[in-house]
Amino acid sequence: MTSYTSDSDSATGAKALQLIDVTLEYPDGQETIKALDSVNLAVGAGEMLSLIGPSGSGKSSLLVAAATLIRPTHGLVIIDGTTASDLNDKEMTTLRRETVGIIFQQPNLLASLTSAEQLMVSDHLRGKPLKEAKARALELLDVVGLADSAKKRPHQLSGGQRQRVNIARALMGQPKVLLIDEPTAALDHERSESIVRLLAQVTREFAVATVMVTHDTEFISLTDAVATMRDGVLGATELVAA
Numbered sequence: 318m319t320s321y322t323s324d325s326d327s328a329t330g331a332k333a334l335q336l337i338d339v340t341l342e343y344p345d346g347q348e349t350i351k352a353l354d355s356v357n358l359a360v361g362a363g364e365m366l367s368l369i370g371p372s373g374s375g376k377s378s379l380l381v382a383a384a385t386l387i388r389p390t391h392g393l394v395i396i397d398g399t400t401a402s403d404l405n406d407k408e409m410t411t412l413r414r415e416t417v418g419i420i421f422q423q424p425n426l427l428a429s430l431t432s433a434e435q436l437m438v439s440d441h442l443r444g445k446p447l448k449e450a451k452a453r454a455l456e457l458l459d460v461v462g463l464a465d466s467a468k469k470r471p472h473q474l475s476g477g478q479r480q481r482v483n484i485a486r487a488l489m490g491q492p493k494v495l496l497i498d499e500p501t502a503a504l505d506h507e508r509s510e511s512i513v514r515l516l517a518q519v520t521r522e523f524a525v526a527t528v529m530v531t532h533d534t535e536f537i538s539l540t541d542a543v544a545t546m547r548d549g550v551l552g553a554t555e556l557v558a559a
């Protein structure tokens with residue numbers, strides 16, 4: 318990415334992730350479904366927001382809009398000072414690759430690759446030298462507690478460990494924004510808690526702006542703030558008491 322200007326939180330007070338008056342409509346026969354209705358959101362570097370709300374309220378739609386995977390019908394998505402809506406599709410892909418880490422519910426790891434290789438693939442796609450990619454992969458596997466599992470393939474890992482590889486992989490591109498959809502859906506209570514703790518830790522350590530969609534309200538206290546979606550409308554962000 319060459320021509321984008323970057324306004325970091327510290328330099329300007331701008332938040333790493335901002336959604337301004339974002340409305341997203343899906344076509345539904347002759348009608349439209351309003352999945353997001355004038356949503357405003359700001360998450361700063363090093364902050365982790367829990368996003369909760371009933372099924373169908375628009376949580377996943379907010380994540381895909383924030384990830385620039387879909388263009389909103391109306392409103393602005395601003396990532397690290399760059400307004401995504403001003404970009405063409407190619408520029409938007411570059412912005413996403415260089416600033417956004419996405420963690421889905423299922424890790425989607427490639428069966429034939431070791432943990433280190435899963436991470437290195439993403440850097441390879443960014444055109445980074447192999448040696449550099451390997452060093453960063455090993456460093457990140459250490460951060461997520463998998464230093465001993467760098468050579469293991471997915472079938473040799475537990476569900477929680479696979480999710481840790483997934484988290485490390487999302488951090489490979491040094492993202493400014495981390496978007497996470499139900500990371501604990503397939504995990505037991507203990508593993509769920511350690512995954513949310515890890516996400517809170519990497520949010521601070523790597524100064525990313527993190528949004529985590531979750532049904533596990535018991536782990537919200539491990540994050541900085543919470544906001545609730547209802548019928549596409551996002552309620553006010555409430556700070557979580559320390």
Ligand SMILES: Nc1ncnc2c1ncn2[C@@H]1O[C@H](COP(=O)(O)OP(=O)(O)OP(=O)(O)O)[C@@H](O)[C@H]1O
Pocket residue numbers: 343344350351352370371372373374375376377378379546
């Ligand atoms: N690709 C799509 N095409 C048409 N309608 C969609 C599409 N994706 C979502 N919707 C609709 O948009 C609304 C919001 O859906 P969304 O998946 O964002 O909610 P959610 O809160 O993430 O739900 P869940 O917790 O069940 O995942 C719903 O009415 C849904 O049916």
